[in-house]
Amino acid sequence: MTTDLMPITRTLKAAREAKGLTQRALAERAGVPQSHISRIESGAVDLQTSSLIQLARALDLELSLVPRQIVPAVDALARGSAAGRKGLEPVLDAYLHNLSLLAERAARRPGGSTPLAAMRREIAALRTQHLDAEASEGLRNIAHKISRVLRRLQDRSKGYPDAPLDEQAHRSLDWLTAQLRKLNDDAMREAAEPRAPRPAYGLDEDDDDV
């Protein structure tokens, strides 16, 4: 019965060790006794959800219920983010999925498919690029903004599925597309100048915090 939550507790323990925390250090962070953490990690207790959330948060993890369908994708994302390099491309790609949905819907509208199509093209191009740390950070910011705009459009289109894009959305999309194009151009320029015999993907092995 309790064997069912072993994957969870193993993840917890692995995350703690990956962060170089002792049980006592985590205990202080999360506000629970060390003895409890020990019992949890050894699978001796069926901890309550609030405890699980507390511990997860202290380890920069988030408890989440994911549809069975996308579990492999989430695992791949998590693996990618755990192993060395940042999982930044997949982050954008996930956003892109939403964008695709919206772009398709918008393509059937009378007027306003153009800005979405343009943005879509830029993102598709960006996906094939290798970005340095700075560009990645910029991309992350833009992706968040895109996400906000898209969600707003989605919510609104529930009421008026065939409404054309309003002026503000149009401008937002154009601006975001311009930002993406800039990233694309920069990345292209970067790739065109092989400074070393090997283009030196490696960047820095770098930070690990939020």
Added chain:
Amino acid sequence: MTTDLMPITRTLKAAREAKGLTQRALAERAGVPQSHISRIESGAVDLQTSSLIQLARALDLELSLVPRQIVPAVDALARGSAAGRKGLEPVLDAYLHNLSLLAERAARRPGGSTPLAAMRREIAALRTQHLDAEASEGLRNIAHKISRVLRRLQDRSKGYPDAPLDEQAHRSLDWLTAQLRKLNDDAMREAAEPRAPRPAYGLDEDDDDV
């Protein structure tokens, strides 16, 4: 205190209602009393992890601890899979991230970067395609196989980071690449025949079960 697990319980309730289940029906599936489910959904109890897992499983959800970094991506994936259309492209894209990691590593080896590079190219091309339901299903299968091969290579390369690809891996990659190329060709052919004035992205609005 208990307000912290409201997102979880809300997800639970939303999933139950989305599946058209009553509390009693879910209770029977998950093997817990209906009264308990009611108290959980109303946030009156801090349920234990095993209960949470049981309920989640009965709703085709999986309890998961995701790194804070990729939470937005996971949310986007989940939203995409919840809203009508299947989240298939992101699934492949997540796999592709792993492939990129491996391809980069392999590119620094003496011998065997070629098959990985070829596969990478095929996947990058596929990402820009629109696939019908049948092709998507095929892609999902291939993606799983790719994932297996990649994980095997990753595990092995921990011991011998500079070992060239073995014969079997070479053949597996070639075969998988051929499958991908076939999908690409089919999709290209499909796109080249605009049956309607609009190329008809829409496909069918289609099924919603697992």
Added chain:
DNA sequence: CGATCCGATGCGTTTAAATACATCAGCGGC
């Protein structure tokens, strides 16, 4: 109206999580 089905709630009992505190064995360093 009566018949159902829904989710919410009350109650009593059992089981166990969570806590505080002390202590243990194992292990590396001085």
Added chain:
DNA sequence: GCCGCTGATGTATTTAAACGCATCGGATCG
């Protein structure tokens, strides 16, 4: 050798989850 830190374990107490069961008010339908 001793010291300090790790995680594991013991004990006693308090709190609450989980259960079974009954019941309630509220829709909805015939």
